[in-house]
Amino acid sequence: MIELSFAADIAAAVAEAEALCARVRSALAALPDSSDRFALELLCREALANAVEHGSGLDGSKRVHFELRIRGGLAAGRVSDEGRGFRRVPESGRRAEALLEHGNGIVIMKRYSDRLRFEDEGRTVVFERRIDEGSQA
Amino acid sequence: MNENPSYRPGRDIVVATVDAMKAELKELIASSTGNLTVDMSGVEMIDSKGLGLLIAASNTLGASARKLRIVGAVPDIVELFRVMRLDRHFEID
Numbered sequence: 741m742i743e744l745s746f747a748a749d750i751a752a753a754v755a756e757a758e759a760l761c762a763r764v765r766s767a768l769a770a771l772p773d774s775s776d777r778f779a780l781e782l783l784c785r786e787a788l789a790n791a792v793e794h795g796s797g798l799d800g801s802k803r804v805h806f807e808l809r810i811r812g813g814l815a816a817g818r819v820s821d822e823g824r825g826f827r828r829v830p831e832s833g834r835r836a837e838a839l840l841e842h843g844n845g846i847v848i849m850k851r852y853s854d855r856l857r858f859e860d861e862g863r864t865v866v867f868e869r870r871i872d873e874g875s876q877a
Numbered sequence: 878m879n880e881n882p883s884y885r886p887g888r889d890i891v892v893a894t895v896d897a898m899k900a901e902l903k904e905l906i907a908s909s910t911g912n913l914t915v916d917m918s919g920v921e922m923i924d925s926k927g928l929g930l931l932i933a934a935s936n937t938l939g940a941s942a943r944k945l946r947i948v949g950a951v952p953d954i955v956e957l958f959r960v961m962r963l964d965r966h967f968e969i970d
Contacts, residue, residue, distance in 0.1 A: 754892055754893050755893065757892070757893075758891070758892070758893035761891075765922075774952075774953060775953060775956070778922070778953035778957075781922060782922070782924065782957070785891065785892075785922070785924045786924060786925055789892050789924065789925070789926070793892070840925055840928045840929050840932055840961060840963075844925060845924065845925035845926075847925075847961070848924075848925050848928075848957075848961065851960050851961070852960075
């Protein structure tokens with residue numbers, strides 16, 4: 741069974757998020773399925789980018805908390821920021837292409853996760869994805 | 878003027894790299910004619926900002942009846958293009 745537990749606190753800055761994503765990619769190398777590795781890195785990237793840019797306004801004095809846990813064939817990620825949050829998910833009613841053109845990653849997170857929810861008035865995003873554990877016992 | 882140019886980022890197209898690539902693409906599109914080929918070999922990851930860059934480039938090209946063609950993308954990225962229905966925007970080889 742594949743188990744992974746990964747947590748980090750970073751400043752709300754693009755370079756810090758990129759460095760964390762590189763560590764996530766290394767950690768995910770243990771997964772047997774390429775699609776799962778790609779999907780989970782993408783989910784982490786989008787959640788971190790939202791927290792750093794939209795949640796924290798690229799204010800490096802604010803912190804972003806990141807967690808990724810894999811156990812029992814389920815990957816769960818949680819990213820929290822210290823921003824103002826939002827009341828309405830900023831995706832409703834707009835076409836995916838229009839959202840992507842403006843770099844909105846929530847539409848990607850919905851497609852690549854099995855469950856996606858926001859907590860704490862939008863300051864925390866939680867995603868889950870079932871993963872293929874291959875033939876490992 | 879460069880005809881049917883090609884662009885090879887050679888690294889991930891993500892929030893940390895997209896601004897530099899945006900400037901390079903803008904200059905390449907402005908100084909060329911014909912269709913643009915983006916060679917994705919060496920690109921392991923593209924995020925929403927990267928997809929946004931390619932959509933914007935495709936729209937800019939489309940305004941003068943030019944097209945964006947993607948070559949050399951790994952299967953996971955081709956699948957991302959399909960999932961997000963971007964294969965309607967780009968020709969993907």
